[in-house]
Each structure stands twice: as structure tokens, then as C-alpha cells.
Amino acid sequence: MRRDSDVSFIAFQETQLSDMGEVDSAKFWGDNDFDMDWVAANGRSGGLLSMWDPKIFKKVETIKDQHYLLFRGIVCGSNKEINLVNVYAPQRVPEKSLLWDKILGLLNSYPGQWVIMGDFNVVRSPKERKNSSFKVSCARAFNAFINEAGLLEYEMMGRKYTFLVENGSKMSKIDRFLVCFSFFSDWPDACLRALPRTHSDHNPIVLTTAKKNFGARPFRVFNSWLDKEGYVETVEKAATDFIGMEEPPDVVLSKKFKFVRDSIKNWREVMIHRENEEEETLREELENLEVTAEVRDLEEDEVWVKAECKKNLGILERNKTRDLKQRSRIRWAIDGDENTSFFHGVVNRRKASNTIHGLSINGSWVQKPTVIKGRFYHSSGTFFLNLSQVDIVCFVQGYARYLKGRGLISNCRSLKRKLKRLFFNAGRIGLPAQMA
Template structure:
């Protein structure tokens, strides 16, 4: 699964919804965790503009006035939800991953600020984790840091950090190294910085996806950075030009390469000409490959149907 976590500071209008939807599409997100929605939802109808379609699962915890509010959205083709646990500080979606059938628990966390409420939250989450089988992934705005270097120009509470680290250690949780940024929250004047948003996973989750990539994206409509955890391969930039020997000689491959090369037109420096020509050929090969996979999938499905009849 691919996850997106973001403290939205209110759902806002269509522009913010389209921003979240663009992130979802670009990174192939299957699960969206939003904190501080600051709204009361009567139904999931108002969330369609965020997900971008009608086929999605949704659960939420309404805000108390203009404070709090948690929302989870997911792809039902990936996750089969079987139970939901709601709390003012978290929303847990319990289900099974389709295909593998593995049980998974995804907790969308919105942490409080004071010590006693933090202590109570970590205790409640620990009980939930102890009483549920399967993988665990906790993500969201924990409103807490682990070490002094995770804050800049702001006071550090050793007591709160120790409490948080004990919760992580006792729960057997691990954390992926975050790329691109060191902090996830920034004050309005830009002076104060903190890493209070994060993703924590159990050791079994980490063992299944040790190469998963956690990134902090640029913030735009919130003072928090969106966090994305991509547990499967995703395209974060240009890839080397590569083909497989098995493609050579297959129907349509030679034509896809020759057609892209002969039709390419670019007026500019020779190095850019070569770069963009390779890109055009690569895109043409991708289209051919996708079509080939589709055709072979249809053939395989037909053969399987005939086999079932036999």
C-alpha cells in the first residue's frame, strides 16, 4: 500500500481538495489519513472531491467545534475494511490486504498537546495494539518529537519525549528514514520547526517492505508537510532507459521503437535532442508494453476459463 498523511488545518475548498487529489494520483496513494479536518461530516459525499471518484472507503471522527477531526479514505480494491475504532485522538481502520489476505491495522493519529493527555493516548493505543492481530501502521500528527534535534527554536520536553519513546519501544515500532526534509511543521513566521508528523510501523510491516520510501513533500495549503509512504516501487523521477531481451522480436516492439524515433522532432542543442528522443522512445515502448500485458492478460484469463470448464 501507499499512504498519504497530512494535517490539513481544515478541509478548505476545492483548491485544497485538488491538491490532495493530485498527490494521490502522482504517487499512487491507496490510503489517505487527514488530521484536523475541523468539520462535522454527515456522509462521505463531501469527500469525493478529495479522492477523485465514487469508489472509495471512508470513515471519520467529527471535530469538536473547530478543533480536531480525523478522516481516513482508502481504495476498497486494495483494503477490505472489517472493523473501525474511533477515538477523539485516533481513528483505526482494521482490515485485510486483498491478494495476500494479511490482516492490517492502520491508525490515523492526532496527538494532544499536554503531558497527561499524551500519556493517556499512548496507553490507549498500546492497549489497541496488544489486542489486535496483524500488521500495524500508525501515521499522522503525533504532536511530539523524539529527540532535541527534531526541534528548532522551540523548547524540548525530555519528559514528553521519553514517554513517546517508551511507547514506540514497548510497542515494537520502527520508523523509516524520512527523505527530502528534516522537519514536517513550520510556524507562520518560519522561525520554529518541528518533526511532529511521522509514520510508525511494526517489525513485520518493516520486514515485508524494508525498502519502502518515506518522503516529506513541500507544504502548500497547510503549515504541515504531506508525508507519503510508498511501500511499492513508484516513479519519483527519470529512470534509466532500459529494455528486456525478451521484448526484442516480439510483435509490435520493433515498430514502436522505429515509429517513435522517426517521428521525433526537436529543435535545440544536440545533448537535449538525444535526451528527449530517448524519452520519446521510452514512452512509446511503455505504451507497447502495457498493451502487450493487457493482451496477454486477456489470453491468460480465457485459458483459465477454459481450464475451469474442463
């Protein structure tokens, strides 16, 4: 299982072993190329074991507790500081609260990114339990800890629950990964997946951070560019200067869009460089004036310059925030709110929820982009081929109303006519006379 999922760090909970020397640990890893450390069990209760690939993670320090095992170290190759915590939470509510306080103290004491994993013996909401009682106070304390620590959680694929009793009637999601904002920002498209149970009443869960290449991403135009100098002129000039070859119209149009897009990219690079230089100059001038103000009163023209510096810096900052709001797609965002870290978080959480991590095909989990795209292409093609005349008409009308409602088109009737002909002229269904 470790080789199949390409795992670099494994965290075991409830080992029930007081001495790992009695066990051949290499069987868990698959070979002898690993490092490990553990917390002994208290009789037949508890016990933690962590194993890792020393070529990926270099341990610097270990901090042990009966209910957690913290490794502070560096990710080889990037030299980023990271803290990996293996958790097995106690059953009693007061002891859980004490554990949350201990982990919160660790988070506030050590720098670097944080990944906290394991069996937390608690759920966050009623929907994470089935056929068992939900303890409101316990969940409230756990959620308060997560919020205070600034931790985030990936959506789990493959299973809804991670633990079930032997008869299978009671289920709950008590195993999870919690990560800090910095880690989530670096890996917004990471995949958390629950694997099938084999020898345990818990489903193993795997967090994969490998990036998938699904090809070129859509080009995004920000509304703030419309107000910037040179944008409109750049687009108009590119559209005028493009010279198409004698090719099919759709190919010519595609190449023209690419030519315009490349022109906008060049304009954007120059614009960003110019704005960065302007911001640096404004901040330097503002700093000099503030230093001068500590020695003497500013002259009238210096006061005016200081006010202009602050004004122009505010404009630059509001433009950046405006772009972030557009990326986060929050229509209800308050104008003037400059909490950029909030919008960065929204963007990354949206990206994490929209990312296609893989597909289960004939019982096998597939993550190869070419296979995933091929399956989607085949499925969507089959869907449209099986549509009836009524289905196509409903789809076209609904899509046209949707675009008109968002202000993206003005002539709904013209679009519906073109889309209907596009579908019905495919050679398999005749266009009804009343729709022509």
C-alpha cells in the first residue's frame, strides 16, 4: 500500500505496543530504507508509531506525549521547515480539551508549516456520524481549537466515514488531516483519499501533494485592467494587426484569440513591473518624509507630497484587492475590505474543492490526467448523443437564460437559434420546423 500510494510519511495510532523492538518494522514500510520513532502504549491502550523516508524528510527534533508525537524537520530539496504531528486523542472530553490546548501551545511555539494527522476521536458535525450519538460540547471544543489554531481541512475522497464497529452499523469520521494556512496555500490541489479497510476497523487515509498537469489553464482577464492605461489600446491593436492564413474559420479565430492573449500577457508583465517600481518609489519617499517629520515640521509642499503618496499607495492596494475579490468570486464582499489573506484563502479553498484529484474506474483509483480527460470526453460525448429533441431544447433554453441573467449576452433568441442548429445539424436528429 505504501508503494502503490507513493507514501513518504506514515503515522500509526493505537499500536498497543510498549516496545517496537519486538516487531519487524520493515514489514510495514516494505524495505529497510526508513527512519522511525514511537510512543509506547499504556498497557493495551494507545501507542503511536511514525515512519518516514529520510530522503524526503530530515528530522531535527522529536517531542513526545502520551497522545501525540511531533517531528520538527525540513523537507529535503526545498529546505522548508515543517512540523508533522501524529495524534491519538483520548476518549474522555476533558482529556481531549487538554490535548487541544497542548497542540495549540506547540503551534504557537515553533515556526514552519504544520500537518496534524491521526485519530482525533471526535467529529465536527452531526453529518460525520451515523447511528451514534453526537456530542455537541465535544464537537464545539474541537471546532474552536481548529479555528483558533487557523487550521484547514481537505475534502476527503473515496469514503464518507473512516471508522466503523465490527457489525458495520455505527460509522463516524474521526480520522483526518489538519494543515496550516501556509501548507494549504502551497498545496491547494492536494488530494485526501480514504483507502479500503483490510486489517483494521479504520480506513487508512492518504494525503497526496503531487501536482497534476491537465494542460493549459484558461486565461483570466481582471476587471481592474479595463481602467489601466494601455489595456484597451493593446487589445484593439492586436485584433487589428492579426493576419490570418487561409484556414478553417474556427482555426483562424483560435489563433486570433491566442495572438490577442499573448499581447495582453506582454502588456501585463510591463504593467506589473511598472506598478511594482511605482510602489517601491512611493514607499521610499513616504519613509523619507516620515523620518524628516521626526526632526522638523514638514513644509506645505512636503505635506501635500506625503498625502499623495498615501493616496497612490491606497489605489495600488485596492486594485490588488479588487483582483483577489474577482478570483474568489465573492459577490457579497464588502467594497474597500483589504483583508487580502482572507481572499487568498477563499481562492485556495475554492481551488481545492474544484480540483479533480482522480477517478475510480472499474474499482481502481486513477490519477493520470490523460486517462481522466479521456474518460470525461467519452462520458460527455455519450451524454449528448443520447439526448432527445426535448432534452436538447431544454438545455439550450436554460443555458441561454443563464447567460442572459448574468449579463453575458443581450440577444437570447439569436444564441438559442445558433445552439439548436449546432446540436441538430450534427446529422443524427432533424431540426423541428417550429425551432428553426
